[in-house]
Amino acid sequence: MDDQTRMLASMAGLGGLSQADVSDPDSVRKQQSLGQPPQDIGDILQQIMAITDESLDEAQARKHALNCHRMKPALFSVLCEIKEKTVLSIRGVQEEDPPDPQIMRLDNMLLAEGVSGPEKGGGSAAAAAAAAAAGGSPNDGSIEHSDYRAKLAQIRQIYHSELEKYEQACSEFTNHVMNLLREQSRTRPISPKEIERMVAIIHRKFSSIQMQLKQSTCEAVMILRSRFLDARRKRRNFNKQATEVLNEYFYSHLSNPYPSEEAKEELAKKCAITVSQVSNWFGNKRIRYKKNIGKFQEEANLYAVKTAVDAANVSAQASQANSPATPNSGGYPAPCYTPDGRL
DNA sequence: GGCGATGATTGCAG
DNA sequence: CTGCAATCATCGCC
Numbered sequence A: 001m002d003d004q005t006r007m008l009a010s011m012a013g014l015g016g017l018s019q020a021d022v023s024d025p026d027s028v029r030k031q032q033s034l035g036q037p038p039q040d041i042g043d044i045l046q047q048i049m050a051i052t053d054e055s056l057d058e059a060q061a062r063k064h065a066l067n068c069h070r071m072k073p074a075l076f077s078v079l080c081e082i083k084e085k086t087v088l089s090i091r092g093v094q095e096e097d098p099p100d101p102q103i104m105r106l107d108n109m110l111l112a113e114g115v116s117g118p119e120k121g122g123g124s125a126a127a128a129a130a131a132a133a134a135g136g137s138p139n140d141g142s143i144e145h146s147d148y149r150a151k152l153a154q155i156r157q158i159y160h161s162e163l164e165k166y167e168q169a170c171s172e173f174t175n176h177v178m179n180l181l182r183e184q185s186r187t188r189p190i191s192p193k194e195i196e197r198m199v200a201i202i203h204r205k206f207s208s209i210q211m212q213l214k215q216s217t218c219e220a221v222m223i224l225r226s227r228f229l230d231a232r233r234k235r236r237n238f239n240k241q242a243t244e245v246l247n248e249y250f251y252s253h254l255s256n257p258y259p260s261e262e263a264k265e266e267l268a269k270k271c272a273i274t275v276s277q278v279s280n281w282f283g284n285k286r287i288r289y290k291k292n293i294g295k296f297q298e299e300a301n302l303y304a305v306k307t308a309v310d311a312a313n314v315s316a317q318a319s320q321a322n323s324p325a326t327p328n329s330g331g332y333p334a335p336c337y338t339p340d341g342r343l
Numbered sequence B: 001g002g003c004g005a006t007g008a009t010t011g012c013a014g
Numbered sequence C: 001c002t003g004c005a006a007t008c009a010t011c012g013c014c
Helices: A002-012 A019-023 A025-033 A041-053 A056-068 A072-093 A101-112 A122-134 A141-184 A192-229 A240-252 A261-271 A275-291 A293-317
Strands: none
Touching (some): A101 A192, A240 A261, A240 A293, A261 A275
């Protein structure tokens, strides 16, 4: 016990004590017994600060001297002994870290979105499923789809390159620390278990950084999805032919512009849009027509003429003049040719 | 960029 | 559920 104390005391003042002092522990004891500290703390600090002014060679020489010190093996064994005792208490603190549920959630989502999974298939499958769920129109679906995939691939690429960078940095840092610890284990006792623990700590730190990366990647994917799959955002005007077909039907049924389910299906097929899009169109058209008949007058006349011509063609073929196809009783007011555009 | 047109959504009534 | 009315969000022209 007394020997150990003496040795530790010498160790503590090693930097500041001369070789003679160290080799004579009694001198330290004498100092202590007189109520004086082994060495003034200011001196020690000065010594430490002085190290930064030393050249690397000097430091190396000092280190070498320390390693070759004749007291070194003895001190080392004492430190090992003390370490052995303290490690026992540390061991209890060690916790087995279970897989973080948040990381698992993020991983699952990235996998489902095809960001972290295999290169092909996953992403497009997810996009296809999402597009199907959104009920995208068949005509522009492929364009949207490829655009979505391109963006997703971009996110995927950034994610993987960042992940690789983090992993590389992690392993580099781990190696560096391990080398440092191995180097230090020559002068102080460091068990493999401790190195392992340090590596685990480093990995935990890096995995928390990775989690941030995963989190922001998930956010990016969510934003992408909402941008591309929100039907309102991906609105495309119907093509000219589709609008013409719909308008033709609307103005030729102005008295009752409510297509039956069959008529809607027929129109949907003709226009290459969905039935609900046909319903939307008619809903919008009715309300907008009613709100401002004047504005639609020209259009209405155009289609009235068109249907009349069509009807005339049909009747000419039948060698019979029929009435126009526009019945007009009890429905929306039909347009007329007033110069001020009012009815 | 402003602005009207237009397809989609939402909330409500019947 | 359907239709209406208001509103949103984007398109496309100037």
